[in-house]
Amino acid sequence: MSIQPYKLGRHDRVTIDGVHFRPEGRKGRVNLLRQVVNDAVLDTILKPLSDEEFTHLNASKLIRIEEGYYSLAYQLLRKRADGTDLSDLSDLTDEQLRTIAWKVEWCTRFRHAQKGLAGHEVRRNKTPDDLAAFIAAEREAMHQWFVDTFGKARPPGKNIPGLRRKPYDYPGSTTLRGWLALLDAGEDEPGVFRPNYDKSGNRNQLDPRVRGIVEKHVRGYATGARLKPADVYGRVEADLLILNRSLSPESQASVSEPAIRRRIKKLQPILVDMAHLGEKRTFLKYAPIGKGLDSLDGLTPLERMDRVEMDDWEMDLFVVLKNKKVREGLGRKAKDEARRLQKNRVTVRCTVTVAIDVVTKCIVGLHVTPFAPSAAGSRSALRSIVVDKNPLALLAGAKSDWPMTARPLEIATDGGPAFRGDFHTCLGKMRVEHRLPGGDPRSRGTIESFFRNLKTLCRMFTGQCFSNVVERGEYQSQELASLLAEDVHLRLVRYLVDIYHHTPHSGLGGMRPYEAWRRAKNELDPPPDYINRHLAFGLAVPNRTLAADGVTYLHTPYKHPDMGTLRALIGDRRIGIVTDPNDMGSILVRVPPDARSHFPGAGAYLVFKAPDLDGVPLAEYLRENRAMLRFAKQERLAGNAFRLTAIRDLMKEADDARRRAGVPSDIVSEDQLNRMLKFVERKGAQVTSTRPAPSGPAANGDDAPDRFGTSIATPPGGRRPTRLVIDVVPGAEDLMDPTDDDFGDLE
Known part of the structure; x- marks a missing residue:
């Protein structure tokens, strides 16, 4: 220390x-x-x-x-100084402080008279006549103020021969004008009235031999080296030591450390911040901003869930990823780091996507993944806004509830790819406005400032990251990673529900976010029901047909009690379905407009079910499907992040509770799903289709000798061939190679 x-x-x-x-x-x-x-x-x-x-x-x-x-005078001066440093007055006696307070009060009252404030009907200027008139009218009230404040009278004025001595030392017009000029030059600091101030180092009274050295090193404070004031003083002392070697003992030059610190404080703050913080952060610090968004239309005040801001953030924490099924989806950097550590583990930094209500500061949506930001991950965070999150809070061990569930009026995000594509499509299906404020993070100040709270959580565990190698020092972030990636989501839920929501928030005037949510009186737009939620977050699959056994999806027939009626009305027409990769138990089948009158109350979709697959996610259903494994390998080689098999990547213990809460993890996009289905169903059709029986006359010996190839007979007493060479159809090598990764585990 x-x-x-x-x-x-x-x-x-x-x-x-x-x-x-x-x-x-x-x-x-x-x-x-x-x-x-x-x-x-x-x-x-x-x-x-x-x-x-x-x-x-x-x-x-x-x-x-x-x-x-x-010292009552010191307290009075500190109140008048409004936060100005009074350390240069701390060594004065109480009598000296009372004299300074007397002079400051005279100057303050005259400034009021200049502006016509505090009962002064006649405005005064700094002319000798106006100053004299002001002193004559104010001196008795001033003296009474001094007596009432400090309990004693002012000492009498100076005894000047030939003049009547003043009963107390009120100033003359010239003296008062000097006080005003001194206070103006000293930026209203009471220290300018310190005795012998003109001989001190508070102004430009340094020895000329010292001034150049001081100015050079003080300017060096505003550089990227981020010097401390003590470092600047040390450099000044070093130069003075060299200077004094050429001077006689009685003419040695010196300067005090407080004098150096005062000059550092005089530097323009923007110059210091430019050097210490960088141009971008300095611009954000000094650029003028308003008080924040308080209305969407300029007339109606903003209310709860009228505006929700979303963004993603890479956690300042390395965590251990033990789930081997997830490693295939990680980049080469994480795998190289695992080999460097020579340990059977991978350390990653999770991506957190958060949705926050601007009015109450409550967290209304959350998603955590060990992968990079994506539209699928943002869609998961969006889904969590409109579902009951209390089962998740209970699973995390939270003592409080998580009642923040509703359909927002608008969602504000940046224009990054994670908030485009499927994410934007989901908002349109939910009839929620998508607002893109632009690249300036101040336009989404609520969500940007919230991420500081997550840094507090990161500091609770070992393995935290730092902004640069200098700040990190000898700390081995990845080697000290201790928290499992599978546990990050639950720890984060517990922190948000029990700590963040119940901590006084400065943006709410000290009120807790949970309390602000409860006190809000506006009616919330209810979240979409199961059918509408399925439509909004499900993935559309086109070109399906309704057969006698129902609609087939991944070789599984889905049925409905009225599917016979629908088939009679539409025949062999192609129809679209909406499927949920997190639950294979049901699909939504779109009813053509001309047939909807036959299904009153059903709307545009009928729910077809496969009871045997109720609650089974698509990844679990396809986990052992070789065609899907082959497709995943092709996607990986093509550089596409296909992570369907890692759908249970993070909360494997919490999967059941997540499905009950309706907040499962979305991994694939609609386009990827349709390409995968097309590939898997085509391969499955080839395997399951029956081959036609042979027809035509039997082959005989008169046929051409090369029709079936050349037979290799075993000569008498000879060895059997060690290898049978067969001509393989081009492109079929992968299907026959028993060492192909697709035949084994994804590890």
């Missing part, structure tokens, strides 16, 4: 373990304290407080320092 030198002010009150002290001065690296009992100083008790002791007590929160507690 670095030692923090701290110089106590003369009027500070220091409290250590309930005992009050008042500083008596400083000797070397030690502050001297005298105990105070009932505001009376005990001269017999002197307690030393070293810098080491102060650092330890301050870190343990065992010491409290109340600046200027024993």
Whole structure:
């Protein structure tokens, strides 16, 4: 722990373990304290407080320092200064502080008179006549203010021969104008009235030999090296040491560290931030912004679930991925890192997609995946907005509930690919407006500021990342990864439900997000029912036919009690279906408009069922299908991220609860699903179709000798051939190679 030198002010009150002290001065690296009992100083008790002791007590929160507690004038000046540093006044006596407060009050009242404020009907200028008139009218009230505030009168004025002595030291017009000019030049800092201020280093009173050295190194503070003020002072001292070698002992040059710090504070903040933070972050910090979105139409105030913002974020945490089925979908970088570590594990950084209600700051949607951001993952987060999330909260062990379920009025995202395609299509099916505010993150300030909360969660576990290698130091992030990827989602749910929703939020004026949700009075748009949710998030499969045994999907017939009627009405016409990769138990069959009158109350779709597959996800159904495995391999070689077999990638223990909650993980897109179905069904048809029986006359020996190939007979006493060579049809090698990966596990 670095030692923090701290110089106590003369009027500070220091409290250590309930005992009050008042500083008596400083000797070397030690502050001297005298105990105070009932505001009376005990001269017999002197307690030393070293810098080491102060650092330890301050870190343990065992010491409290109340600046200027024993000086009413100091407290008054600090209030008037409005946050300005008064450390350069902490060594003055109480009488000197009262004099400074007297001068500041005179200047403040004249400024009011200049603007016609505080009961001044006549506006005053800085002319000698106006200044004199103001002093004559105000001096008695000023003196009464001083007596009422400090309980004593001002001392009489100077005794000037030949002039009548003033009963108290009110200023003349020239003196008051000087005070005003001094305060204006010092940016309203009360320290300009410090005794002998013109001879101190608070202004440009440095030795000319020192000024150049100080200015050079102070400018160096605003560089990318990110120097500390103590570093700047150390560099100044080093140059002064060289300078003083050529000077006589009586003319040595020097400068104090407080003088260096004051000059550093005078640097323009934007220049310092440009050097320390970079151009982009500095622009975001200083660019003017409004108070935030409070209405969608400019008239109606924004209410709960009127606007939901979504974005994805790569967690600042490495986690261990043990599920081998997921590794095939990861990139080469993760696999190379596993080989480097020489351990049978892969470390990844999960992608978190979050949806937050702008008005209540509640998290209404969530999705976690070890893969890169995608439209399928964003669609999963969108699905979680409109389903009951309480089963998920119970599974995570949360003590509170998660009632934030409704259909939002609009969803605001950036224009990235993860929020295009299928995600945009789902919003259209749900009749939710999709707003693209642009690339400026400030236009989605609610979601951007929320991710700081997730960084707090990341710091709870080992394996956290850092913004750069300098900040990371010797910390081995990937080697120290301890949290399993399968557990990230549940830990995150528990954090959001029990901690984030019940923590006071500055954007709500200190109210908790959960409380803001409960207090909101507006009616929520109910979430879509099962049929509409299936239509919105299901994947459309075109060109199906209705046969006598129903609609066939992946060699499985789906049936409906009225399918005979529908078949009689549409015949062999091609129809479309909507399937859910997370539940093979049912599909939606689109009824042509001319046949819908025969199915009153059914709408545009009929629910066809396959009871044996109820609740079975598509990935589980196809896990051992060789044609699907071959398709996955082809997609992988083509560079397409096909992750259907990893649909249970993250929450394998929570899969059942997720399906009950209606928030399963979407992995594939509609286009990928249709290409995979076409491939799998074609291969399956080739395998299951019956071959035609041989027909025509039997072959005889008169046929051409090369019709069936050449027979290789075994010569008497000879060995049997070690290998049978067969001409293979081009393109069929993969089908016959027993070492092909498609015949084994995906590992």
